[in-house]
Amino acid sequence: MRKKTWYTLLALLVVAAGYWLETKGVDRESYLEQLHVDWGGNTSKNDTIYQDGSHFLPSSTTGQIIHHKGYSLSYSEPHEQAEWVAYKLEKEHLSGVDYKRPYFEMDDAVISGSAHWRNYKDSGYDRGHLCPAADRKFSKEAFTETFLTSNVSPQEHQFNSGIWNRLEQKVRFWASRYDGVYVVTGGILKEIDITIGEEQVAVPKQFYKIVLDYNSGNPKVIAFLIPHEESDKPLYDFVVSVDSLEVISGIDFFSSMDDDVENRIEAFEKWENWHF
DNA sequence: CTGACTTAC
DNA sequence: GTAAGTCAG
Numbered sequence: 001m002r003k004k005t006w007y008t009l010l011a012l013l014v015v016a017a018g019y020w021l022e023t024k025g026v027d028r029e030s031y032l033e034q035l036h037v038d039w040g041g042n043t044s045k046n047d048t049i050y051q052d053g054s055h056f057l058p059s060s061t062t063g064q065i066i067h068h069k070g071y072s073l074s075y076s077e078p079h080e081q082a083e084w085v086a087y088k089l090e091k092e093h094l095s096g097v098d099y100k101r102p103y104f105e106m107d108d109a110v111i112s113g114s115a116h117w118r119n120y121k122d123s124g125y126d127r128g129h130l131c132p133a134a135d136r137k138f139s140k141e142a143f144t145e146t147f148l149t150s151n152v153s154p155q156e157h158q159f160n161s162g163i164w165n166r167l168e169q170k171v172r173f174w175a176s177r178y179d180g181v182y183v184v185t186g187g188i189l190k191e192i193d194i195t196i197g198e199e200q201v202a203v204p205k206q207f208y209k210i211v212l213d214y215n216s217g218n219p220k221v222i223a224f225l226i227p228h229e230e231s232d233k234p235l236y237d238f239v240v241s242v243d244s245l246e247v248i249s250g251i252d253f254f255s256s257m258d259d260d261v262e263n264r265i266e267a268f269e270k271w272e273n274w275h276f
Numbered sequence: 277c278t279g280a281c282t283t284a285c
Numbered sequence: 286g287t288a289a290g291t292c293a294g
Contacts, residue, residue, distance in 0.1 A: 101279085126278075126279055126280080127279080127280095128278085128279085129278085129279095132277090132278085133277095133278090134277065134278085155278095155279095157278080157279065157280085160278055160279070161277080161278040161279065162278085164278080165277060165278050165279095166277095168277080168278085169277065172277095
């Protein structure tokens with residue numbers, strides 16, 4: 001074959017590979033069906049419990065619950081961020097491609113308007129993902145969707161890239177190990193001392209994360225409450241009960257769950273059942 | 277992985 | 286605004 005032919009074939013291969021990477025992951029149809037059904041279409045359906053045990057949305061203290069395709073959130077306008085972000089992390093979600101990070105955008109679904117990214121500019125704080133970008137890498141659409149300011153809290157870089165990052169990686173490990181987990185996460189929006197930007201985005205003093213394993217036999221839950229500062233301590237040092245987290249945050253986390261199950265798992269503060 | 281920043285078009 | 290490359294925890 002002549003050189004020119006080789007180059008042509010090579011170019012075609014590159015284009016094909018690019019297209020493949022672009023569309024790789026769960027295809028759009030099943031992606032939408034899976035995620036949308038899991039979390040329901042609107043707030044009024046939150047008291048429904050699906051047979052597969054999904055749909056564990058927390059209560060909203062702000063009355064503004066928003067459902068995106070890849071996650072749901074409750075937006076607190078006074079704090080210009082979500083009080084919680086909830087999503088289901090499937091085992092299959094984990095395989096993915098490295099997408100280029102897009103720019104953060106405002107969330108049009110937030111009626112009152114979510115924070116502008118300029119609030120974070122030169123603030124010294126990271127735009128810290130609540131639903132991590134790495135948890136939505138199964139499609140470019142899902143990945144991009146995490147770059148909304150409604151999915152972001154001001155975080156110190158040392159914290160975000162440190163212990164918080166460690167926790168997020170642990171959640172992905174659990175999702176793989178336990179065949180999928182439910183995640184609820186956010187900052188504690190109480191006793192705010194520091195705000196950033198013109199819109200006064202609140203800087204939480206603590207961040208929490210709740211992980212629910214509803215797939216491997218007996219449901220089990222683990223909750224973390226971590227001070228907004230870098231720490232070298234092991235993650236299990238920050239385990240708390242869901243009950244205490246509900247008191248601190250004012251949010252009812254598993255209100256749609258069977259009371260029996262809810263009462264059984266929420267009081268637990270033990271982490272021995274979880275692999276670290 | 278988690279990010280910000282700079283430079284080019 | 287988009288794209289690509291660099292740098293840092």
